[in-house]
Amino acid sequence: MIDKKTLEEHNLTPEEYQRIVELIGREPNLTELGIFSLMWSEHCSYKSSKIHLKKLPTTGPQVIQGPGENAGVIDLGEDLAAVFKIESHNHPSFIEPYQGAATGVGGILRDIFTMGARPIALLDSLRFGPLDQTANRVIMEGVVSGISGYGNSIGVPTVGGEVYFHPCYSLNPLVNVFCLGLAPKDKIFYARAGRPGNPVLYVGAKTGRDGIHGATMASAEFDENLEKKRPNVQVGDPFKEKLLLEACLEAMAQGLIIGIQDMGAAGLTCSTTEMAAKSGTGIEINLDLVPQREEGMTPYEIMLSESQERMLLVTTEEKVGQVQAIFAKWDLDAVVIGRVIEGKNLKVWFKGELVVDVPVEAVVNLCPVYHRPWKEPTERGQQILKELPSHPSDFNRVFRQLLASPTIADKEWVFRQYDHMVQINTVFLPGADAAVLRIKGTPRALAVTLDGNSAYCYFNPREGGKIAVAEACRNLACVGARPLGVTNCLNFGNPEKPEIMWEFKEVVEGMAEACRNFNLPITGGNVSFYNETEGNPIYPTPVVGVVGLIDDLKKALRPGFQNQGDLIYLLGPWGESLGASLYLREIVGQEKGPAPRVDLHLEKKIQEFCLEAIHQELLHSAHDISEGGLAVCLAECCFHSESFLGARIALPPEPRPDIALFNEDQSRLIVSLSPEKEKTFLQLAETKEIPLTHLGEVTGQAITITQAGQIIIDLSVAEAYQIWKTSLPNFFKIKS
Amino acid sequence: MKFGVVIFPGSNCDYDTYWVLKEVFHQETLFLWHKDHDLRGIDCVVLPGGFSYGDYLRSGAIARFSPLMQEVREFAARGGLVLGICNGFQVLLELGLLPGAMLRNKNLKFLCQFVHLKINNAETPFTNQGRPGQVLRIPIAHYDGNFYAPPETMEEIKKNNQIVLQYSTSTGETTEEANVNGSLENIAGLINQQGNVLGMMPHPERASEAVLGSQDGRLIFQSIISWLS
Numbered sequence: 001m002i003d004k005k006t007l008e009e010h011n012l013t014p015e016e017y018q019r020i021v022e023l024i025g026r027e028p029n030l031t032e033l034g035i036f037s038l039m040w041s042e043h044c045s046y047k048s049s050k051i052h053l054k055k056l057p058t059t060g061p062q063v064i065q066g067p068g069e070n071a072g073v074i075d076l077g078e079d080l081a082a083v084f085k086i087e088s089h090n091h092p093s094f095i096e097p098y099q100g101a102a103t104g105v106g107g108i109l110r111d112i113f114t115m116g117a118r119p120i121a122l123l124d125s126l127r128f129g130p131l132d133q134t135a136n137r138v139i140m141e142g143v144v145s146g147i148s149g150y151g152n153s154i155g156v157p158t159v160g161g162e163v164y165f166h167p168c169y170s171l172n173p174l175v176n177v178f179c180l181g182l183a184p185k186d187k188i189f190y191a192r193a194g195r196p197g198n199p200v201l202y203v204g205a206k207t208g209r210d211g212i213h214g215a216t217m218a219s220a221e222f223d224e225n226l227e228k229k230r231p232n233v234q235v236g237d238p239f240k241e242k243l244l245l246e247a248c249l250e251a252m253a254q255g256l257i258i259g260i261q262d263m264g265a266a267g268l269t270c271s272t273t274e275m276a277a278k279s280g281t282g283i284e285i286n287l288d289l290v291p292q293r294e295e296g297m298t299p300y301e302i303m304l305s306e307s308q309e310r311m312l313l314v315t316t317e318e319k320v321g322q323v324q325a326i327f328a329k330w331d332l333d334a335v336v337i338g339r340v341i342e343g344k345n346l347k348v349w350f351k352g353e354l355v356v357d358v359p360v361e362a363v364v365n366l367c368p369v370y371h372r373p374w375k376e377p378t379e380r381g382q383q384i385l386k387e388l389p390s391h392p393s394d395f396n397r398v399f400r401q402l403l404a405s406p407t408i409a410d411k412e413w414v415f416r417q418y419d420h421m422v423q424i425n426t427v428f429l430p431g432a433d434a435a436v437l438r439i440k441g442t443p444r445a446l447a448v449t450l451d452g453n454s455a456y457c458y459f460n461p462r463e464g465g466k467i468a469v470a471e472a473c474r475n476l477a478c479v480g481a482r483p484l485g486v487t488n489c490l491n492f493g494n495p496e497k498p499e500i501m502w503e504f505k506e507v508v509e510g511m512a513e514a515c516r517n518f519n520l521p522i523t524g525g526n527v528s529f530y531n532e533t534e535g536n537p538i539y540p541t542p543v544v545g546v547v548g549l550i551d552d553l554k555k556a557l558r559p560g561f562q563n564q565g566d567l568i569y570l571l572g573p574w575g576e577s578l579g580a581s582l583y584l585r586e587i588v589g590q591e592k593g594p595a596p597r598v599d600l601h602l603e604k605k606i607q608e609f610c611l612e613a614i615h616q617e618l619l620h621s622a623h624d625i626s627e628g629g630l631a632v633c634l635a636e637c638c639f640h641s642e643s644f645l646g647a648r649i650a651l652p653p654e655p656r657p658d659i660a661l662f663n664e665d666q667s668r669l670i671v672s673l674s675p676e677k678e679k680t681f682l683q684l685a686e687t688k689e690i691p692l693t694h695l696g697e698v699t700g701q702a703i704t705i706t707q708a709g710q711i712i713i714d715l716s717v718a719e720a721y722q723i724w725k726t727s728l729p730n731f732f733k734i735k736s
Numbered sequence: 737m738k739f740g741v742v743i744f745p746g747s748n749c750d751y752d753t754y755w756v757l758k759e760v761f762h763q764e765t766l767f768l769w770h771k772d773h774d775l776r777g778i779d780c781v782v783l784p785g786g787f788s789y790g791d792y793l794r795s796g797a798i799a800r801f802s803p804l805m806q807e808v809r810e811f812a813a814r815g816g817l818v819l820g821i822c823n824g825f826q827v828l829l830e831l832g833l834l835p836g837a838m839l840r841n842k843n844l845k846f847l848c849q850f851v852h853l854k855i856n857n858a859e860t861p862f863t864n865q866g867r868p869g870q871v872l873r874i875p876i877a878h879y880d881g882n883f884y885a886p887p888e889t890m891e892e893i894k895k896n897n898q899i900v901l902q903y904s905t906s907t908g909e910t911t912e913e914a915n916v917n918g919s920l921e922n923i924a925g926l927i928n929q930q931g932n933v934l935g936m937m938p939h940p941e942r943a944s945e946a947v948l949g950s951q952d953g954r955l956i957f958q959s960i961i962s963w964l965s
Contacts, residue, residue, distance in 0.1 A: 145845075149846075155749070155787070238790065240790075331745065417846045419877040423748075424945075424948060426948070
């Protein structure tokens with residue numbers, strides 16, 4: 001009945017097909033095959049990643065809901081809960097950048113408000129190929145416009161994130177979108193079906209033919225046929241989603257909902273089966289009742305459509321009228337399309353015929369779990385820097401080049417397009433180490449950051465995984481926030497290749513180790529495999545999103561220097577390796593390891609010290625050292641100061657200036673403080689055994705770096721700022 | 737004083753404006769649903785920012801047909817105070833309560849940033865707590881804030897001193913560079929001839945608390961409260 005070609009088109013192996021036949025006791029019809037194809041796709045089933053994801057720590061006293069639901073939930077105290085998650089929308093963003101990114105935002109928003117939380121912030125981690133190639137500029141422009149168009153319209157501020165450039169992303173851009181919402185701790189909603197007899201309602205936008213097989217598309221590599229994949233990209237309507245958000249929150253506030261699930265990847269298929277599976281019941285729907293915006297849709301199309309802005313909800317018979325009244329107020333469809341039933345099957349009716357009848361357990365939970373073979377690629381370990389590059393003859397020139405590198409340069413061109421102020425909670429505007437959002441009516445605030453360095457992960461996935469978590473926590477420590485929970489988006493190539501599977505396993509194990517070290521639970525996340533085109537995979541790219549709490553917003557710190565005469569200190573070691581650094585890659589032109597290593601014990605000590613120093617109000621600024629090393633970190637401290645305050649620092653005789661200034665070794669911060677606080681600061685550092693160095697002071701209006709009395713770098717802050725500020729806009733100037 | 741904040745489908749800054757009026761200025765504040773027919777005895781109507789109706793067709797083009805807008809028209813005709821912020825300004829233009837129209841920003845992109853505004857007319861119900869020439873630092877966030885009106889209308893506007901706020905430098909000069917979206921005459925805030933309906937693109941509710949970076953927006957609300965007292 002189902003031939004080989006159809007199976008291939010559905011991205012199912014013959015073995016998987018056999019398993020389906022065994023599980024349902026017969027051959028599936030085409031609609032049923034489509035359902036399995038979606039739900040057993042990598043994107044929906046996590047079949048290649050499950051065995052490794054199990055290694056991540058997911059528990060803790062502050063965890064209300066860990067992985068397994070639409071989003072993770074953390075207890076913030078004072079009866080408040082944070083609901084958050086990160087998701088990827090990589091493949092669609094390559095095919096149709098605007099809609100791919102826009103619907104990525106729409107999808108993650110729904111994951112948050114379906115839990116009963118009002119979304120208060122979005123962050124995004126974007127990766128593109130080098131901007132000197134037109135194709136990459138086109139993708140970037142489309143992605144940023146898409147995020148802007150959707151996020152601004154629905155009124156959720158995009159408050160931060162990161163943008164990263166590397167050739168490996170040229171044909172595989174990454175768009176990872178994070179959303180945070182707040183809810184009363186005891187009013188969280190889950191995807192439950194309740195009891196047989198409960199009516200099942202379809203609410204939101206009408207169903208069309210867009211996005212069919214979106215999930216399957218995300219589970220395969222790209223090849224020359226990608227133009228044909230355009231109909232696989234969903235189309236978003238943020239206005240519809242805004243109405244949906246308000247209606248859902250209103251219905252939830254009035255206690256009218258038993259269970260609710262958004263229709264994201266795999267639309268009706270996913271929402272019906274997952275809800276039923278979680279409750280151990282069956283579910284029955286009649287497709288004739290599904291609101292449709294196109295004529296002649298087949299059951300296959302209706303079940304597989306990924307039309308946006310739709311939710312499935314379950315309530316009791318008596319409450320249906322009230323639910324419908326609320327949705328009518330917001331001019332949205334709210335139609336009873338079926339019921340929760342006895343048994344454990346998904347039954348779908350169409351024009352009086354039963355067109356689907358499959359056990360939900362088989363669809364949702366019995367996809368084969370793969371123990372894909374992994375193997376370390378031996379050449380990788382040999383791609384290390386064996387000989388130090390020659391000393392730059394002109395450090396000022398190198399410094400200018402670094403500041404102009406798109407990964408380092410100012411991102412205002414991007415975040416100016418995002419409404420980052422709506423909801424009036426944004427205390428730290430984009431550009432600081434972490435986004436800081438006040439909790440209205442309280443002295444507390446939330447801090448969020450996204451981090452992940454793929455270059456480190458390429459050379460040493462295990463260290464890279466550890467560093468992703470460590471760096472995110474370090475960014476939170478810089479603003480004075482204590483980390484509470486982690487979400488992660490794991491972006492990798494084809495898991496059927498042993499070296500990719502090795503990368504994945506190593507990264508996950510590294511992340512797990514770091515999370516245990518920081519006592520941080522993973523509350524959920526996303527895996528995106530098959531980020532490869534014509535056999536070229538992306539670098540392993542874990543993106544870690546950490547949410548933290550600031551107890552006293554008045555003490556939160558920004559990265560910029562504040563006063564002339566303040567002392568500048570380096571916390572942590574000087575560092576010794578240029579491996580995997582941006583300087584080595586982009587300026588010297590050698591892509592070589594080894595990746596930096598992180599001493600998790602030292603890292604934790606330094607972060608705790610930073611938090612304590614902030615609590616005791618000893619510091620005026622704190623900023624962590626990452627891409628571009630100490631030199632770039634120092635420059636950013638000057639750029640973020642109110643009046644372009646300069647700095648004068650002296651390097652020790654060892655290591656060599658290029659290493660000292662541009663290495664990206666871990667666990668390092670630059671802090672500034674008033675001379676009056678120095679004594680207390682040093683005493684505290686001594687008790688905590690923190691390695692530190694007095695670098696110099698905030699002075700003048702230039703960045704001056706010396707070694708043994710010789711000037712290595714001397715650049716006016718104004719000039720350095722100009723280069724840093726205009727780099728990105730220059731790539732997007734309209735040329736006449 | 738009683739304030740009413742209108743909610744259209746797609747309004748986003750309704751809660752923000754309500755928070756500032758209620759929690760920062762301790763004024764009695766209500767929400768008004770766009771389908772209502774009753775202004776409930778309020779002294780000042782606020783049309784908040786956002787993307788009413790998704791900005792379909794044109795920003796504010798559909799919101800102007802909401803049932804409540806009939807009452808707002810009559811309220812304005814009687815001299816009642818109406819403040820339109822951002823999308824609210826766009827709705828007032830579509831309603832014809834203010835002259836002119838909004839085009840796409842000159843750089844064709846959404847702009848979210850702090851700007852400086854010069855008070856051009858300090859004798860309105862919305863600016864009486866300020867001085868002419870005073871500079872305020874308030875943020876904008878819009879795609880379509882490029883104000884346009886035909887030459888005859890611009891003549892009228894200037895003759896009647898209807899330009900209330902202009903994009904300026906930090907020292908109050910209305911330069912081209914300070915004009916981030918390209919509006920004619922750097923217009924950021926405009927009042928009607930009668931002097932009771934103001935539209936402004938910048939968001940004063942985003943600059944009414946020190947913690948958010950600027951408190952210069954308070955002047956607008958304080959002026960209204962003072963006027964009504």
